[in-house]
Amino acid sequence: MADKPAAEVAVDTDLVRRLLAAQHADLAGPPLRLVASGWDNVIYRLGDDLAVRLPRRAAAADLIEHEQRWLPELARRLPVAVPVPVRRGVPGLGYPWAWTVTRWRPGTTAAEVPAGERRAQAEPLAAVVAALHRPAPPDAPHNPVRGVPLAARRDAVIGRLTSGLVPQADRAAALWTELSATPAWAGPALWLHGDLHPANLVVADGGLAAVLDFGDLTAGDPATDLAAAWLTFDATGRERFVRALGHAYDAATWRRARAWALALATALLAHSDDAPVLRAVGDHALREVLAG
Template sequence: MADRPAADVDVSVDLVRALLRDQHPDLADLPLRVVASGWDNVVLRLGDRLAVRVPRRPEAVPLVLHEQRWLPELARRLDVATPVPVRVGVPSDLLGRPWSVVPWFPGVLASGVPPERRGPVVAPLARFLAALHLPAPAGAPANPVRGVPLRTRDTAVRERLATGLVPRADEVTPLWAAAVAAPPWARPASWVHGDLHPANLLVTAQHDLAAVLDFGDLTAGDPATDLATAWLTFTGPARAELRALLDATGRYDDATWVRARGWALCMATALLVTSDDDAHLAAIGAHALHGALDDPA
């Protein structure tokens, strides 16, 4: 196995405080601490109501720009909280890349709640997806690994399966092949969140949906990418409920759900072979893999 992609910059409290003093001095004296470091960004809590998101590697720079450009527009039609930037950081001598100050939302990540207790998330997440999955404009961000036809991910998935690090790889192979062979999305390109797993869903103490996080992979394309959350996030009964609610919109056919299960396998295999240093993400990958193999939704 391997670790997450390496960072090329040390995003520390000292660096971020210097950035704030340089560009947003009215925020610079608020309490500041690192709370998360993902594949792409380091997140620091800023005071009681704000957070700072800073790209930890160059590949994350366009993702920050996508959030800054598009999330304010999309958020107006979504009925769940999203991290719309409240301040923008621009490249400077201190850090030659953009960064954002966003709201801090109270709650816990859904990935910290046992999968069988995530049922209250289903209905609000279905509403979120129905509101998001509308045709995207021509200028929407392009993403080479999300929202694209599954055949473009075939080589990467088969390489992961060949590592010997993916459980039940012999069962995954035919299921993946069937997903790749499914009819593609034939409607106008839809807005796609692109990374809708339980570590990007914030929930309340009652396990209701509090916010949808991390829109860096936002793109236009096949909404089946987002429907993979049926396996990434839920167990069988909640998975079936999510499908029923979304099918009632009339937007998704059986082929879309076949591709969605393929996307779940694509994301699960990626998490399983690149999360030596993050048991949290590895657990999401294992949950999605076994769910996709055992339950077609």
């Protein structure tokens, strides 16, 4: 499996503390604790109520800026909490990119909850999708790997399916060929989360408390986000999710959504050797997609 990309800038507690002291001195005192270091970002918990999110490589730098620009506007119409910046950081002290302070959202990710227990999130997640999927302005962020026609993802998907890293690759390849032939989205470019899977959903007290990580925020085919039906739910939960969205999407869009779920499952399976939670999301999604 592919290794996680190396950090292009060393981010540690001392650097984060010094950035806070230099730019937001009133936030420099509370304890700092590293809670995540993913492919793109490092996240520190700041005291009890805040989090600091910093890109660890150049490819993620624009993603933070997209969140800073658009989340304050989008959050006003979304029915759950999202990581709206509380403070914005700028390059400094040798650190080259923008960074963000946001609210810490207590709870657990839906990825850590058994699929059968996620069913209660079907209707709340459908409400988030319905509120988000509105026509986006021309200056919405462009993302070359989300919201695009399925044909644009063919080489990447086939490459993963022939890599030996994805189980049941022959079945998956046949299904990809079938689903990816579905006509492309012909409607307006809609706002998309772009990475709507259970590791980016926070649940607390049995409810959907927050949707995280809008770094892939973009506009395009809503089928990309609707892939959450397979990434997040079992058959019962998926039926509830689809029913809650009513007639907002036609059959072709749901077929493309299943193709997107397959594409994203292959990515999670091929690139999550150091992230067992994401690997489990990929395993679940592949099973659900192949089952229908």
